[in-house]
Amino acid sequence: MTINRRDLLGHGAAAIGAATLGLPRAAKAADELTIAYNVNLPSWDPTTGPSAVNPTIQGLYQSVFDQFIPQKPDLSFTPGLLTEWGWNDDRTQVMMTVRDGVKWHDGSPFTAEDVVWSLQRAGDEKTGNPIQFVWKNVNNFKIDGNKITGDVVQFDPVYFKWMSFLTGYIMPKAYYEKVGAGGFEKAPIGTGPYMVDKFERNAFLRLKANPNYWGNKPAFKNVTIKFVTDAASRVAEVESGSSQVTLEIPYEEYDRLIAKDGLAGSIKNVSDIGMIFFNDIEAMLDKNVRQAAVMAVDKELLVKRLLRGYGQPIATLETPEYAAFDPSIKVEHNPEKAKELLAASGYSPKKPVKFTIQTTKGFKPKDYEMIQAIVGMWRKVGIEAKIEVYEIAKHYELRAADKLAPAAFYNWGNAIGDPTTSTGFAMYGPSPHSVWDSQDLIDKINPLWGEKDEAKRIAGWKAVDKYIAEQAYVLPLMQYAQPIVHSKKVNVVQHVSGALLPALMTPAA
Numbered sequence: 001m002t003i004n005r006r007d008l009l010g011h012g013a014a015a016i017g018a019a020t021l022g023l024p025r026a027a028k029a030a031d032e033l034t035i036a037y038n039v040n041l042p043s044w045d046p047t048t049g050p051s052a053v054n055p056t057i058q059g060l061y062q063s064v065f066d067q068f069i070p071q072k073p074d075l076s077f078t079p080g081l082l083t084e085w086g087w088n089d090d091r092t093q094v095m096m097t098v099r100d101g102v103k104w105h106d107g108s109p110f111t112a113e114d115v116v117w118s119l120q121r122a123g124d125e126k127t128g129n130p131i132q133f134v135w136k137n138v139n140n141f142k143i144d145g146n147k148i149t150g151d152v153v154q155f156d157p158v159y160f161k162w163m164s165f166l167t168g169y170i171m172p173k174a175y176y177e178k179v180g181a182g183g184f185e186k187a188p189i190g191t192g193p194y195m196v197d198k199f200e201r202n203a204f205l206r207l208k209a210n211p212n213y214w215g216n217k218p219a220f221k222n223v224t225i226k227f228v229t230d231a232a233s234r235v236a237e238v239e240s241g242s243s244q245v246t247l248e249i250p251y252e253e254y255d256r257l258i259a260k261d262g263l264a265g266s267i268k269n270v271s272d273i274g275m276i277f278f279n280d281i282e283a284m285l286d287k288n289v290r291q292a293a294v295m296a297v298d299k300e301l302l303v304k305r306l307l308r309g310y311g312q313p314i315a316t317l318e319t320p321e322y323a324a325f326d327p328s329i330k331v332e333h334n335p336e337k338a339k340e341l342l343a344a345s346g347y348s349p350k351k352p353v354k355f356t357i358q359t360t361k362g363f364k365p366k367d368y369e370m371i372q373a374i375v376g377m378w379r380k381v382g383i384e385a386k387i388e389v390y391e392i393a394k395h396y397e398l399r400a401a402d403k404l405a406p407a408a409f410y411n412w413g414n415a416i417g418d419p420t421t422s423t424g425f426a427m428y429g430p431s432p433h434s435v436w437d438s439q440d441l442i443d444k445i446n447p448l449w450g451e452k453d454e455a456k457r458i459a460g461w462k463a464v465d466k467y468i469a470e471q472a473y474v475l476p477l478m479q480y481a482q483p484i485v486h487s488k489k490v491n492v493v494q495h496v497s498g499a500l501l502p503a504l505m506t507p508a509a
Contacts, residue, residue: 055498058497114171
């Protein structure tokens, strides 16, 4: 079934939920919850393909699957399916303890074999795990009851942190081997707080509470998640009462909606950042152009005017919550200096340098409008950028193939706050998540991947961030504040990772 944007806007999101999809116009009982979500779910395997590295989808995955090591809403790590984990003294072996008494959604027992199989599968390049280069660093696993050991092939200081992040999910060995990839897409199972009841691609997902969940039982028995990619339609969903919760709407709409009777909101800085990738092609090979493009952007004004003061301008790909944040690194806003740099390369407002910038539209609050504003700032100094709109899935496809335009807007999530998972993967040429490939940067980053001295490792990443800022290899914009609007009949706990988790929601008294 296909529902286009015109249908959404013309008929109203509430009508679609009731008439087109056969979903309730509003929750019919205290144990039912409806959420208007901002992205579709392309795949049910949280460990393979582009979907696995989309931070925005993780809230859906975490509702059905469990990660090796979960994070609390404040991003602190807590025991989950692994109750203990760590290294031996010389960092040549990992040790893990597996939780007993857990069941998969089909009623079969969860075991240490599932953990080992999931780790081996993730480390096998044939499976298509986008983070395979992390998971391959440990092998030769051995199981003794609920204890697991593994040999370190190459020390990775972030190995256990990744167990809380992208692709860090435990999959059901026996079930997956029985039904295969195609069967798993049709009927996925996990050990998470919710089970998949019904899934209509590009339309909705219906979840039911897992009666055998090992952790805190979900308060809502049934959850319907509508995939509403248009921001105006998400506003209509929550305003009409068709959905009780929505997220990532324009900030002016957030302020308007929370003032209405029956609605409330939550907004806080999350671990996502807005950034513009520079690809090392065409005009971006010119350092003057890159530096001018960075200096011309008034980030403070963007946050103040477009984001209504929500969010925090940043100068590197680190936020204050990240381990390698360095407040001493600053990049000035200086349009006059930008003009001088462009003039040195033969460009001016009358003879501008030209390139394409790609962006999403409505995926994040004011993403398209922000790029429009940046293009306007660039035009004043001698940069003429043509805007090309794409869906987020297209961004992943182009980035993996190293075919992004010279400039491309993206929101980068880093729930574990490590510099390898922000600066590292975004800026390291051989990474499938990077499009900047200069050897100077590769050489600076290479020694840091396996650095065992933590203080030296973090200091090294700070030095890399400073160098990137000096060379203008990327344009960091701001740390996002995530707007969530909800019915006053629902209590919402906001997760700093940006994941919207129905398992953290409860009916209001």
